[in-house]
Amino acid sequence: MKSVANRVHSLGQTASEAVLLSIEDLVVRFGKTRNAVATAAVQGVNLRVHGGETLGLVGESGCGKTTLARAAMKLIRPASGRILFDGVDVRSARGHALRRLRRDVQMIFQDPGDSLNPRMRVKDIVAEPLLIQRGAPFRKCSDEIRRLVQRVGLRVDHLNRYPHELSGGQRQRVGIARALATRPKLIVCDEPVSALDVSVQAQILNQLADIQDAFGLAYLFIAHDLAVVRHISHRIAVMYLGRIVETGPTDDVCRAPAHPFTVSLLDAVPVNDPSQRRERAAMIGEAEVESSAESGCPFRPRCLFATDRCEGTVPGLVQVSSASVDHLAACHHSDRVRDSRSAQAVR
Numbered sequence: 001m002k003s004v005a006n007r008v009h010s011l012g013q014t015a016s017e018a019v020l021l022s023i024e025d026l027v028v029r030f031g032k033t034r035n036a037v038a039t040a041a042v043q044g045v046n047l048r049v050h051g052g053e054t055l056g057l058v059g060e061s062g063c064g065k066t067t068l069a070r071a072a073m074k075l076i077r078p079a080s081g082r083i084l085f086d087g088v089d090v091r092s093a094r095g096h097a098l099r100r101l102r103r104d105v106q107m108i109f110q111d112p113g114d115s116l117n118p119r120m121r122v123k124d125i126v127a128e129p130l131l132i133q134r135g136a137p138f139r140k141c142s143d144e145i146r147r148l149v150q151r152v153g154l155r156v157d158h159l160n161r162y163p164h165e166l167s168g169g170q171r172q173r174v175g176i177a178r179a180l181a182t183r184p185k186l187i188v189c190d191e192p193v194s195a196l197d198v199s200v201q202a203q204i205l206n207q208l209a210d211i212q213d214a215f216g217l218a219y220l221f222i223a224h225d226l227a228v229v230r231h232i233s234h235r236i237a238v239m240y241l242g243r244i245v246e247t248g249p250t251d252d253v254c255r256a257p258a259h260p261f262t263v264s265l266l267d268a269v270p271v272n273d274p275s276q277r278r279e280r281a282a283m284i285g286e287a288e289v290e291s292s293a294e295s296g297c298p299f300r301p302r303c304l305f306a307t308d309r310c311e312g313t314v315p316g317l318v319q320v321s322s323a324s325v326d327h328l329a330a331c332h333h334s335d336r337v338r339d340s341r342s343a344q345a346v347r
Helices: 008-017 065-072 095-104 122-134 138-151 156-160 168-180 198-215 226-232 250-255 260-267 289-293 308-312 334-346
Strands: 019-030 039-050 054-059 080-085 105-108 186-190 218-223 235-240 243-249 318-321 324-329
Touching (some): 039 065, 054 226, 065 080, 095 122, 105 168, 122 138, 122 156, 122 168, 168 198, 226 235, 226 260, 318 334
Parallel strands (some): 054 218
Antiparallel strands (some): 019 039, 019 080
16 A cells, blocks of 8 residues: 555645635534534534645544545535635635535545435546536547546446446446546545445555555545555544644645544554554543533543543643654643553553
């Protein structure tokens, strides 16, 4: 699998300065009725995706990753916050601005089978975005469709097949080709490899990396597997119960995590050598959604570092490394977490 370490240099200073997607204080709530209080699926999230980079968004199932992405694409309505894409306010986008947003931001879905129309052939699935955005007849874009399917590793004879005649990996390649059809600036990858075999995962990830290098587009890559995220992402944002608890360059977050939840995610990654034994990280129990509405750190019921301070004050994102101003964590005891991780590595 191609490591991001081999690609991060090619990102360049220009791309790192240009903010493509900016999310500020985003809040998304669900379930508000006369007798029930709305649940905050996303709580005050701030994120930025730069042109040409991959931001990996990682967290447990149900933490709000997909909800955040759908709000950024204007597929659901947030309660509050600001979303800017390429300088355009997404929440107020209408008419031509909304049409441009639909062209410039595309999505690759988790289940390649459910995301494809079973009654359409591959050529029609890939052609649909071109027909909608350009209004051109199929015969005028047939050559482009062939180039797209070949670009993602499919053969021309796949064009006349239906989704049920393809493997899972081939279906996901069709989904990638469809996302590329409009020449987007940003692709939201919503767990695009979680339903695939491990060997196919590596092929798809390498394919996405090659496409990014060729077209200069950006990815918001959503996953629950930190091992996958660290191989493709330039930066990582760790999400827990609707909040970003740690963010920073991939190497900094993975080598010196400053939040106990990040440590737990790293320790959940299998090691190649079964003879290597390591201690498991500081996390117990399961996520408590109710605790997120209370005062204090939402992770404290599961944290072995929790103290009285954690019960009274919600920690904000603060710089945790003097070497990197972009490495931030929301933990009152980030120094203890880092020291514990370092001691574990020495043993």
